[in-house]
Amino acid sequence: MMKKPLIQLKNINKFFSVGKKQQLQVLKSLDLTIYEGEFIMIMGKSGSGKTTLMNIIGFLDRVSDGEYLFNGEDVSKLSENEKSEFRNKYLGFIFQQFFLINSLNVSQNVQLPCTYGGTKNKQTKQRIANNYLSLVDLADKGKAKVTELSGGQQQRVAIARSLVNDPLLIMADEPTGALDSQTGKEIMEMLQKLNHEGKTIVMVTHDADMTKYATRVIHMKDGCFTEEEGNQ
Ligand SMILES: Nc1ncnc2c1ncn2[C@@H]1O[C@H](COP(=O)(O)OP(=O)(O)O)[C@@H](O)[C@H]1O
Numbered sequence: 051m052m053k054k055p056l057i058q059l060k061n062i063n064k065f066f067s068v069g070k071k072q073q074l075q076v077l078k079s080l081d082l083t084i085y086e087g088e089f090i091m092i093m094g095k096s097g098s099g100k101t102t103l104m105n106i107i108g109f110l111d112r113v114s115d116g117e118y119l120f121n122g123e124d125v126s127k128l129s130e131n132e133k134s135e136f137r138n139k140y141l142g143f144i145f146q147q148f149f150l151i152n153s154l155n156v157s158q159n160v161q162l163p164c165t166y167g168g169t170k171n172k173q174t175k176q177r178i179a180n181n182y183l184s185l186v187d188l189a190d191k192g193k194a195k196v197t198e199l200s201g202g203q204q205q206r207v208a209i210a211r212s213l214v215n216d217p218l219l220i221m222a223d224e225p226t227g228a229l230d231s232q233t234g235k236e237i238m239e240m241l242q243k244l245n246h247e248g249k250t251i252v253m254v255t256h257d258a259d260m261t262k263y264a265t266r267v268i269h270m271k272d273g274c275f276t277e278e279e280g281n282q
């Protein structure tokens with residue numbers, strides 16, 4: 051079966067201005083196609099351009115030149131509002147530091163993307179949140195305070211939150227970076243399970259132990275892709 055391309059980056063470059071006249075090239079002629087159902091891992095040392103690339107894929111930053119198609123749509127033709135809408139509707143985000151809101155309970159945190167997405171009905175939001183909390187084995191924690199949870203539990207809340215709008219793509223930036231190795235393993239197994247159930251995932255890491263969970267690993271150095279390995 052032909053897989054559908056979800057992300058198509060064609061010969062993209064990214065420059066940042068540093069000082070008055072200098073331009074720093076951070077991404078160099080990158081070509082990348084991410085197909086539905088892949089679990090892509092982007093590996094590289096600090097400063098290699100991983101976050102810049104993730105910001106572009108996540109519509110937070112734009113390419114300097116080259117083409118970015120998301121699900122067939124030319125991203126350069128989208129307005130800022132359309133990009134925010136795409137972000138909320140089609141992408142789920144997981145971060146190293148979880149970024150949960152401590153003043154909200156667990157269920158309210160999971161409901162946040164539904165709220166932004168226009169689902170206003172309280173019962174509907176609670177039902178959706180409960181559903182995803184069960185999926186990450188936290189069905190009984192909906193009313194708990196975020197600060198009562200362990201790091202691993204907090205990251206599972208963040209995973210539930212990332213899933214709540216049933217996004218086309220999950221983006222994870224060092225999701226195990228703040229966790230001990232056993233908890234990190236549990237989080238990776240959860241992401242792998244989601245991938246096996248069909249979710250497309252792109253994750254950034256500098257930890258070579260993580261690559262076994264990916265279907266494809268892309269190595270980055272100084273703004274270039276240096277090698278690629280497939281696991282399946
Ligand atoms: N807004 C910016 N302005 C200037 N330089 C930047 C900016 N963002 C990132 N850089 C530079 O781009 C390079 C790649 O950064 P980054 O994408 O954060 O790498 P990584 O996530 O792999 O550590 C670094 O040299 C960094 O200093």
Ligand SMILES: [Mg+2]
Binds near residue numbers: 100101102
């Ligand atoms: Mg980074």
